[in-house]
Amino acid sequence: xxxxxxxxxxxxxxxxxxxxxxxxxxxxxxxxxxxxxxxxxxxxxxxxxxxxxxxxxxxxxxxxxxxxxxxxxxxxxxxxxxxxxxxxxxxxxxxxxxx
Amino acid sequence: xxxxxxxxxxxxxxxxxxxxxxxxxxxxxxxxxxxxxxxxxxxxxxxxxxxxxxxxxxxxxxxxxxxxxxxxxxxxxxxxxxxxxxxxxxxxxxxxxxxxxxxxxxxxxxxxxxxxxxxxxxxxxxxxxxxxxxxxxxxxxxxxxxxxxxxxxxxxxxxxxxxxxxxxxxxxxxxxxxxxxxxxxxxxxxxxxxxxxxxxxxxxxxxxxxxxxxxxxxxxxxxxxxxxxxxxxxxxxxxxxxxxxxxxxxxxxxxxxxxxxxxxxxxxxxxxxxxxxxxxxxxxxxxxxxxxxxxxxxxxxxxxxxxxxxxxxxxxxxxxxxxxxxxxxxxxxxxxxxx
Numbered sequence: 001x002x003x004x005x006x007x008x009x010x011x012x013x014x015x016x017x018x019x020x021x022x023x024x025x026x027x028x029x030x031x032x033x034x035x036x037x038x039x040x041x042x043x044x045x046x047x048x049x050x051x052x053x054x055x056x057x058x059x060x061x062x063x064x065x066x067x068x069x070x071x072x073x074x075x076x077x078x079x080x081x082x083x084x085x086x087x088x089x090x091x092x093x094x095x096x097x098x099x
Numbered sequence: 100x101x102x103x104x105x106x107x108x109x110x111x112x113x114x115x116x117x118x119x120x121x122x123x124x125x126x127x128x129x130x131x132x133x134x135x136x137x138x139x140x141x142x143x144x145x146x147x148x149x150x151x152x153x154x155x156x157x158x159x160x161x162x163x164x165x166x167x168x169x170x171x172x173x174x175x176x177x178x179x180x181x182x183x184x185x186x187x188x189x190x191x192x193x194x195x196x197x198x199x200x201x202x203x204x205x206x207x208x209x210x211x212x213x214x215x216x217x218x219x220x221x222x223x224x225x226x227x228x229x230x231x232x233x234x235x236x237x238x239x240x241x242x243x244x245x246x247x248x249x250x251x252x253x254x255x256x257x258x259x260x261x262x263x264x265x266x267x268x269x270x271x272x273x274x275x276x277x278x279x280x281x282x283x284x285x286x287x288x289x290x291x292x293x294x295x296x297x298x299x300x301x302x303x304x305x306x307x308x309x310x311x312x313x314x315x316x317x318x319x320x321x322x323x324x325x326x327x328x329x330x331x332x333x334x335x336x337x338x339x340x341x342x343x344x345x346x347x348x349x350x351x352x353x354x355x356x357x358x359x360x361x362x363x364x365x366x367x368x369x370x371x372x373x374x375x376x377x378x379x380x381x382x383x384x385x386x387x388x389x390x391x392x393x394x395x396x397x398x399x400x401x402x403x404x405x406x407x408x409x410x411x412x413x414x415x416x417x418x419x420x421x422x423x424x425x426x427x428x429x430x431x432x433x434x435x436x437x438x
């Protein structure tokens with residue numbers, strides 16, 4: 001899948017990365033990016049016009065993904081000074097769907 | 100009682116509160132994680148040991164928990180912070196000792212004097228479902244993680260008590276006035292407004308760049324004005340008072356609140372001589388305009404200190420004036436933001 005890494009910042013020490021995807025986020029994609037992760041879905045769709053159900057995934061290693069299901073933005077939170085989750089997500093995103 | 104206090108501490112995002120020893124004469128509490136100490140390290144790095152720890156809220160919380168557990172009223176214990184994560188320790192640690200005589204404490208103002216929030220007509224032309232957003236954010240679960248901390252919207256949240264903020268900021272103001280007179284007052288007021296401005300930059304900026312925002316709010320936003328209505332709707336779920344957009348244009352925001360928590364506090368203290376006391380909301384109001392119409396938050400810039408200095412402190416940045424204050428008259432606190 002093609003994506004654009006929109007921002008990486010370190011607000012209060014938290015390294016953040018927001019990937020803007022060419023396609024949409026779905027549960028299968030999140031499971032691909034974070035196998036074995038703990039998935040929590042917050043039902044927001046229907047509460048506000050146009051809102052998407054919101055999904056958080058916590059990996060066994062402690063980093064987290066967050067995204068609206070059906071949306072295009074995927075946020076990665078991971079411990080400061082540790083680039084490995086971002087590199088892993090980037091690699092898996094590139095592999096997803098053979099794109 | 101101490102177990103209840105520990106759970107309350109965790110649930111509100113202050114960290115983990117572990118009672119190591121406890122008895123009527125005192126005890127020891129350890130916090131493997133603590134909101135302020137962790138936040139300090141993330142923001143500023145480690146402190147020199149001689150500067151001491153920063154977990155003042157946790158220290159007071161431990162003192163109150165022991166007092167209520169063993170004496171049934173506050174003021175009976177002294178506390179010393181012996182370890183702090185901000186000093187490089189692996190935990191925060193507090194030693195509590197029974198005082199020979201209880202210390203008299205100022206009673207809380209409780210909820211303060213709140214103004215009435217009347218139903219309002221939707222802002223003319225506003226396409227944002229503000230009330231639905233406020234309600235949805237209010238219902239969002241903000242469960243603490245395994246550290247007892249609440250990382251959400253790109254920042255560390257804590258469900259802080261309004262009167263803790265009010266009392267500490269008021270005492271800061273009072274003591275600096277006593278030491279430096281009007282200069283002290285002006286210095287503290289500008290610092291408190293700046294604290295709100297920095298809060299808006301980090302918290303509102305973090306919210307508007309978050310996945311939560313993208314899922315919940317962003318689908319409704321079509322232009323910059325919508326972004327302002329959207330973030331005000333989110334802010335109305337944060338417990339700072341009901342914020343209303345009265346006027347909005349690219350160069351001007353008029354924001355008001357009939358029950359801002361700072362004026363609730365000052366009204367309860369009967370400080371009729373004071374004016375323009377809603378310092379945090381002043382900073383928040385100009386922060387909204389600087390994020391949306393000065394910093395172009397829609398392009399998701401990297402919100403670091405260099406960007407803050409460039410956009411929030413430049414000559415082009417929006418300023419704010421509190422043009423109405425609930426103290427001494429009926430009505431709302433109102434904030435005019437322009438350049």
